[in-house]
Amino acid sequence: MKARTLKKDKVNIVTMGCSKNLVDSEVMLTQLKGNGIEVSHESLQQDNNVIIINTCGFIDNAKQESIDTILQYVDAKEKGLVEKVYVTGCLSQRYKDDLEKEIPQVDAFFGTRDLPALLKKFKADYKHELVGERLLTHPSHYAYMKISEGCDRPCSFCAIPLMRGGHVSKPIEELVKEAEHKAANGTKELLLIAQDSTYYGLDLYKKRRLADLMKALADVNGIDWVRLHYAYPTGFPMDVIDVMAEHPNICNYLDIPLQHGSSDVLKVMRRGTSREKQEELIHRIREKIPGIGIRTTLIAGHPGEGEKEFQEMVDFVERMKFERLGVFTYSHEEDTHAFTMNDDVPDEEKQARANHLMEVQEQISFDLNQEKVGQTFKVLVDKKENGYFVGRTEFDSVEVDNEVLIDASKHYCRVGDFVQVKVNDATEFDLYGDVVD
Numbered sequence: 166m167k168a169r170t171l172k173k174d175k176v177n178i179v180t181m182g183c184s185k186n187l188v189d190s191e192v193m194l195t196q197l198k199g200n201g202i203e204v205s206h207e208s209l210q211q212d213n214n215v216i217i218i219n220t221c222g223f224i225d226n227a228k229q230e231s232i233d234t235i236l237q238y239v240d241a242k243e244k245g246l247v248e249k250v251y252v253t254g255c256l257s258q259r260y261k262d263d264l265e266k267e268i269p270q271v272d273a274f275f276g277t278r279d280l281p282a283l284l285k286k287f288k289a290d291y292k293h294e295l296v297g298e299r300l301l302t303h304p305s306h307y308a309y310m311k312i313s314e315g316c317d318r319p320c321s322f323c324a325i326p327l328m329r330g331g332h333v334s335k336p337i338e339e340l341v342k343e344a345e346h347k348a349a350n351g352t353k354e355l356l357l358i359a360q361d362s363t364y365y366g367l368d369l370y371k372k373r374r375l376a377d378l379m380k381a382l383a384d385v386n387g388i389d390w391v392r393l394h395y396a397y398p399t400g401f402p403m404d405v406i407d408v409m410a411e412h413p414n415i416c417n418y419l420d421i422p423l424q425h426g427s428s429d430v431l432k433v434m435r436r437g438t439s440r441e442k443q444e445e446l447i448h449r450i451r452e453k454i455p456g457i458g459i460r461t462t463l464i465a466g467h468p469g470e471g472e473k474e475f476q477e478m479v480d481f482v483e484r485m486k487f488e489r490l491g492v493f494t495y496s497h498e499e500d501t502h503a504f505t506m507n508d509d510v511p512d513e514e515k516q517a518r519a520n521h522l523m524e525v526q527e528q529i530s531f532d533l534n535q536e537k538v539g540q541t542f543k544v545l546v547d548k549k550e551n552g553y554f555v556g557r558t559e560f561d562s563v564e565v566d567n568e569v570l571i572d573a574s575k576h577y578c579r580v581g582d583f584v585q586v587k588v589n590d591a592t593e594f595d596l597y598g599d600v601v602d
Contacts, residue, residue: 174287176204177213179238181231182221184358184394186254187303188311190219193253193280194300200289214248216241217283222256222328224496231256239270251275253283255328277329278314304547306581307354307563308347312340312378316360318397320424321435321503322467322495325360332361334369341381348387351581354545355388356562361397363405376404383412389583390545392562394420398446399437406453416559419450420460426481427474430467435502440481447485458560460489465522466515467495468506475518482525488533489566490526492519527593534567534591541601544569544586546578554578556586558596569596576600 176197180190190206197204205213216238220231231254238250249272257264258276265274275283281291301308315330316323344355357379359365366374375393382391391414393405398421409415425431428439451457463478470478482490494515497508510518544556547563554571556578561567569586571578576599578584586598 174202174215175213176202176215176217176287177208178204178206178217178219179234180207180219181234182219182223182227182255184309184356185311185360186219186221188309188358189254189277189280191300193217193219193283196280196284196292197287197289198300199292200284200287202287202289211246215251216247216249217251217253220252220254220256222254222259222324224493224498226496228256235264235268235271239268242270249286251283251286253277253279258328259324301352303563304580305351306545307356307547308352309356309358310340310343310347310382311335311359312357312362312375313359313365317364318361319435319502321433321506322424322464322498322501324498324501327500329360332364332368334365334367334374336369337366337374337378337381340378341385344382344385344388348385353388353581353583354390354392355382356392356394357382358394360395362393362395363397363401373400373402375402376408379405379408379415380412383408383415389414390416390559392416392418392559394562396421398423398443401446403449403453406450409457410454417454417457418460418560418562419457420562422462424462424464425467425470425474426463426478426485427470428477430470430474430478433469433503433506434464434467440477444481444485458488458558458566460491460562460566461487462491462493463522464493464495465518466510468503468508468510470495470510470518479522479525482522482529486529486533487526488530488560490522490529491565492522492526494519530567531591531593534593534596537588537596538591539588541585541587542569542596542598544571544584544598546571546580546582546584548580549573549578554580556584567594567596569598571598571600 178190180187194204194206218234221227241247242250251273252271253275257274261274284291313334315332316325317332423443426440542558544558546554546556548555552573554573556569584600587601588596588598590597
């Protein structure tokens with residue numbers, strides 16, 4: 166009798182949420198492939214029999230999007246289009262019991278640190294020799310590098326510690342090895358990410374070692390740009406700025422989420438700082454590196470933010486003139502400290518305040534971009550789109566910041582290459598320019 170051959174699994178990983186989740190999906194991809202399993206990331210082919218959804222549970226909109234995605238694939242399973250649906254990531258970590266009750270059609274739920282258990286579903290092992298190696302889900306000339314996991318901060322509004330646990334730094338030598346592997350595979354830019362990058366090293370080395378890490382990564386052969394994200398302002402280690410100033414391949418760029426511009430609201434948020442301290446820190450950073458690109462994010466409509474406090478935040482933005490700014494509306498998250506407070510700003514008002522802040526920022530960004538017209542910048546080309554080669558300066562991160570547009574009918578650029586671009590026009594969030602020798 167002929168033996169029945171078992172059909173091999175074809176896995177598709179779907180990623181929701183932030184770049185930190187993307188890194189987790191890339192690690193998952195690498196581990197599955199390393200175990201000989203056929204796997205793709207967000208494949209458009211309809212031939213996968215197993216779906217892994219890496220969820221986000223950060224704020225209401227993200228949670229809803231994750232739940233909608235789970236339901237979409239559960240529906241596909243019921244129609245016989247896929248055989249298994251696994252759910253992992255932040256939403257699953259935070260609401261596993263509820264989700265198991267509400268969506269029993271999902272084959273298994275896993276938390277943010279359950280990769281070995283997930284691999285067991287495929288009779289696969291966690292391969293320690295693959296640590297530091299990662300199959301990238303985007304062009305290989307840039308790569309996110311997660312330098313730590315979790316967070317020890319007590320911010321009122323944030324559910325991250327509930328989903329990601331306490332702060333755990335990765336050792337410097339492990340990260341350098343990872344950077345060397347990426348550089349050997351064509352990566353030119355490292356984007357350092359964490360829940361809180363300024364805390365880096367405190368758990369492992371009993372002192373902040375972010376500056377040492379950045380120095381070590383800047384010394385890796387083939388890495389042209391090192392970019393720092395998610396730097397918490399309280400206790401900010403200024404030696405990081407010294408290292409940035411000393412190393413030409415560390416981008417003059419700092420992503421530092423300040424969250425508010427009113428001391429009263431910052432106190433309610435349990436941020437451990439004040440508006441005055443934040444302004445002083447920004448001034449010190451700009452004194453050390455004139456022309457640095459500073460990105461920050463703010464929250465509109467946190468409990469305790471009345472008209473007066475919101476106006477203080479508007480004034481703060483107008484005074485600081487941040488090169489880059491993003492605004493979130495406050496999301497009332499259960500089990501956070503802020504959940505014990507009255508969510509007293511209506512949703513429409515939160516959105517109106519966020520919109521107002523972004524209008525203020527648009528004018529600031531337009532004025533700053535106009536100053537760049539006539540100047541020449543080193544630009545990393547990310548993609549070709551709608552008749553333009555699209556790239557970024559050292560002052561811009563992937564997907565969240567300004568872009569440089571180069572007319573493809575006039576110039577040819579290779580994606581992943583650096584080119585010198587002279588800016589000839591600028592809008593609020595884009596620069597237009599010509600390649601020069």
